[in-house]
Every structure is written in structure tokens, then in C-alpha cells.
Amino acid sequence: GDSVTQMEGPVTLSEEAFLTINCTYTATGYPSLFWYVQYPGEGLQLLLKATKADDKGSNKGFEATYRKETTSFHLEKGSVQVSDSAVYFCAPGDTGNQFYFGTGTSLTVIP
Amino acid sequence: NAGVTQTPKFRILKIGQSMTLQCAQDMNHNYMYWYRQDPGMGLKLIYYSVGAGITDKGEVPNGYNVSRSTTEDFPLRLELAAPSQTSVYFCASSYGLQGGSTDTQYFGPGTRLTVL
Numbered sequence: 001g002d003s004v005t006q007m008e009g010p011v012t013l014s015e016e017a018f019l020t021i022n023c024t025y026t027a028t029g030y031p032s033l034f035w036y037v038q039y040p041g042e043g044l045q046l047l048l049k050a051t052k053a054d055d056k057g058s059n060k061g062f063e064a065t066y067r068k069e070t071t072s073f074h075l076e077k078g079s080v081q082v083s084d085s086a087v088y089f090c091a092p093g094d095t096g097n098q099f100y101f102g103t104g105t106s107l108t109v110i111p
Numbered sequence: 112n113a114g115v116t117q118t119p120k121f122r123i124l125k126i127g128q129s130m131t132l133q134c135a136q137d138m139n140h141n142y143m144y145w146y147r148q149d150p151g152m153g154l155k156l157i158y159y160s161v162g163a164g165i166t167d168k169g170e171v172p173n174g175y176n177v178s179r180s181t182t183e184d185f186p187l188r189l190e191l192a193a194p195s196q197t198s199v200y201f202c203a204s205s206y207g208l209q210g211g212s213t214d215t216q217y218f219g220p221g222t223r224l225t226v227l
Contacts, residue, residue, distance in 0.1 A: 031211075031213045032213050034215070036216075042221070043115075043201050043203075043218030043219055043220050043221050044154075044201070044216070044218045044219060045204075045211075045217075045218065046215045046216075049215065052179050089153065089154070091212070092212065092215040093211070093212045093214070094211045094212050094213065097218075098211070098212065098213045099144060099156050099159060099169070099211075100154075100156065100170070101153050101154045102153060103152070103153040104152075104153045
């Protein structure tokens with residue numbers, strides 16, 4: 001069935017390193033794609049989203065582009081900070097009543 | 112706006128006890144959800160609701176019940192608690208204007224439940 005595959009973690013990076021977290025989906029296409037972030041001890045919150053193919057979502061220095069040709073929505077940040085340490089979830093937005101998230105990728109940034 | 116609120120924050124139950132996890136949202140969202148998150152794992156949908164009076168099962172509904180008598184509230188009931196229900200429970204809501212999961216979900220802070 002339709003699903004999202006997310007890069008497994010944990011990922012440990014030094015401050016100012018480049019970050020990529022891969023996310024691919026198997027459906028023919030979703031109306032929208034999301035990245036959520038979960039900081040320690042908190043609920044998930046929206047990081048960014050894209051609402052159509054080739055759309056780029058961005059927030060807090062993070063970016064992700066909805067690539068229909070490669071069925072991907074990879075999350076990138078050019079220079080991570082210690083405060084970016086969190087768990088990141090990729091999620092599809094579908095008009096059917098299917099609500100699911102990727103397995104999550106834990107990121108730890110060390111000074 | 113308070114957003115999505117959940118009570119309690121923490122709870123310890125004995126096996127066989129029952130409890131209700133409360134969830135409320137003040138954003139006039141149509142859709143509400145209950146997820147559980149086990150340690151080191153992703154989220155699994157327990158139940159969801161697309162509007163007052165309408166609920167439906169998610170991926171892991173066994174051992175839980177829900178009701179949606181108002182737009183604002185979506186309580187989750189655990190009957191006969193079991194150790195397998197030890198988890199962190201998150202309530203979420205969304206507008207649901209386009210249907211499905213196309214809208215941003217807003218999450219509560221979670222309830223950490225331990226069943227001993």
C-alpha cells in the first residue's frame with residue numbers, strides 16, 4: 001500500500017554541519033507533504049510543508065522540495081545548531097482518511 | 112488560543128484499572144486524533160474523528176474507546192489497563208477542510224502513562 005520511508009537514525013552531527021534526512025513515498029502522489037519536529041518532552045509541531053509538486057517548504061533554515069519525479073521530500077539544513085536536536089517525522093497528506101507518519105529520525109547536534 | 116490541551120500530564124495505573132485521557136482544542140477544528148508513541152518508535156493512530164458524533168478506528172484501537180460529543184472535546188477511554196498500554200499518548204487536531212490528512216495537525220503536549 002501507500003507508505004512513507006524515512007531515513008533511519010540516530011544521526012549525530014557537529015554544529016554547523018550540513019544535514020540531510022531522506023524521505024520517499026510510494027504513492028503516485030499526495031496533495032501535500034509535511035515535516036514535523038518533536039523536541040524532547042514535547043508533542044510534534046509542524047516544521048514545514050509543501051502543497052504541490054515542485055513546491056519548496058522552508059522554515060528555521062530547513063528546506064524540503066516536493067519532487068514528484070523521484071517521489072521524495074528530503075529535509076535539508078545547511079548549518080545545524082545544537083538547538084536543532086530533536087526527532088524529525090516525514091508525513092504524507094492524503095485526501096483519504098489515512099493518517100500516518102514516518103518512523104522518525106533522531107538528530108543530535110554536538111557543540 | 113490555548114491550542115490543544117491534554118490532561119493529565121502523567122499517570123500511573125495498575126493492571127485492570129480504567130481511566131480517561133482528556134483532550135480539548137479551541138481552534139474550531141473538525142478533525143481530532145489520538146496517537147500513541149512507544150519509546151523510540153513513531154506514532155500510531157488509535158482513533159480519529161472527522162466531526163462531532165463521528166469516530167472511527169485507526170491502526171491500534173483495541174483496548175480503547177472514544178467519543179466526540181462536542182467539536183472541542185475528544186476523550187480517550189482505557190478500559191482494563193494492561194502493561195502493553197504503557198506509552199505516551201498524543202491528541203491532535205486539524206481543520207480537515209480538504210478532507211483526509213491534507214491539513215496541518217496540531218498536537219497537544221502528551222500524556223505519559225505507565226501501567227504496572
